[in-house]
Amino acid sequence: MATTTITPSAAAAPRRRRVSRVRRRAALGWAYASPTGVFVVVFFILPVVLVGQMSVSDWGLFAGNKGINAPDNFTAAFAAAHFWPAIVFTLKYTVVTTVILLGLALALALLVQESNRWKNLLRTAILVPSALGLASASLLFYALYSPQSGPINPWLQSLGVVTEPISFLGTATSALWSTVFLIVWRFAGFYMLLLMVGLQGISGDVYEAARIDGAGRWQTFTRITLPLLRPSLALCTILCITGSLLAFDQFFILTKGGPDNTTITIVQLIYSAAFAGRNNLGLAAALSVIVLAALLLINLVQFRGLRGKDS
């Protein structure tokens, strides 16, 4: 941490000069921090305030602000046709994704944590999809899953595994699992890397002690690795839950909310309230505030749970 730096010459100088020097340093500090301050205020604090104001106002996409109408936007949000199905679907998607993704990421992290040439190659192969954008990855799987150009059905058919082509995005269940596979493919490396950092933070001495005490592999894993990895696992869980609750790109590109509106997520609801047809920014802002409050609550509970068990 940087406190005021006082060079030897300044320390010897009279107090008044030192005070003015401290003031000068403070002014300089503000000058260097001012771009950060301007950006944070204009593009973060103002929007947060504005979303609150919009959520209680009659605010059309083209008509603009027509004054306070609280609590109409919130009543409309809870009454919106797809509101509850979207919440149920988003929660279901979040649970499925988080469980599979973190389980796999932990297995991968344990598999490749030691460093040798083969494992480094493996690590790179698993990490490469993380460099892709979620939208690019979704477009890629859109083609991969398509009945016309996808390679998977022809293979399965020639192997005799299936007789009829599988429709990857055709039913509600298959669309969910196809999307989960895409997300696992795209993010497994990311979470693997986070967990590897956690694993490397565990001292070798602890494992040595466990070995001397005669602990087996499974015991070492459940009694030592897992508890000591808790902070990293908690971070991954928070990131994964937040990311999944805000899912948008993958469903927007792969399913457009279909089939039969079974894969609409909350953020898609916000988008369509504001732009696709309804043009109601007030309603979209109210939905945003609901999501914001829910996420803050969920993260708070997670942080609490974490700290409670640690102490």
Next chain:
Amino acid sequence: MTAMQPTTTPKPTTSEDARRRVSPFRPLVRTPYYVLTGGLAIIFLFPLVWAAVASVSPQGGTNQANGWGFGNYVTLANYQSGVVAYIGNSLIISSLTVVFTLAISLLGGYAFARFSFPGKNLLFMVTLAILMVPYATLLIPLYVLLNKLGLQGSLVGLACVLTMFQLPFATFMMRISFEAVPKELEESALVDGCGTFSALVRILVPAVKPGLITVGLFAFLAAWNDFIAPLILISDSTKVPLPLAVANMRQQVMGIVDYGATQAGVVVLALPCVILFLLLQRHYVRGFMSGALKG
């Protein structure tokens, strides 16, 4: 964060013992391992390789119906304003975001690491709080705000928004980068009559270069790949970045999707990211090691 060892061998003796014991059967024991892990590597690489191969292979319903070639890339190149225009938009957005992020986090990181001023901790905490507020929920008010600032539908406005979302990671990363540099390095320059700004440019920038590369790489990948921010903030179809253009391209002909052109688009989108990632993998991994993601 403590310095990371590239290798951790939690139980060196056990594994060595085990290896010595099973050594005659080692190939037998190791083969399933290589099959399993090799299969894993193939699963992760297959979609990328498939997209690249399929984009140049013959396919019905595309511009590359017979024989191998770059017909799908021709479709892509001639789509509406032409792929070059969309790549141009993406490049403008990405480079502005990288420049803004680097400039702001360099100065901000310097201020947070080396100066003390009233409101310092508050500003730092608020910057990190950007992480707590979900991206998508801020885009609706940002749409209204950019209109008021006269930045509606502009690439500069979009770059500012993307920069803001990079600030928590970038500021944290640059702060710890500056804090890792010994103070004596710049103090001698300051005593020699050098101003704080020239000390920053001449002495500290070279010292924090690895941090800058990591911040720049993350900013580039985020800006090049972002989808929902331009979807909401850019309405003029000639100004959209590449991901949006490729996604829109699918809906041009009612009911019929040109998968060949989509695959070509995915390749153009993915190639710069994959190349940058492979070249700068070390710096990418450092972003995780720094603990900045734990902020």
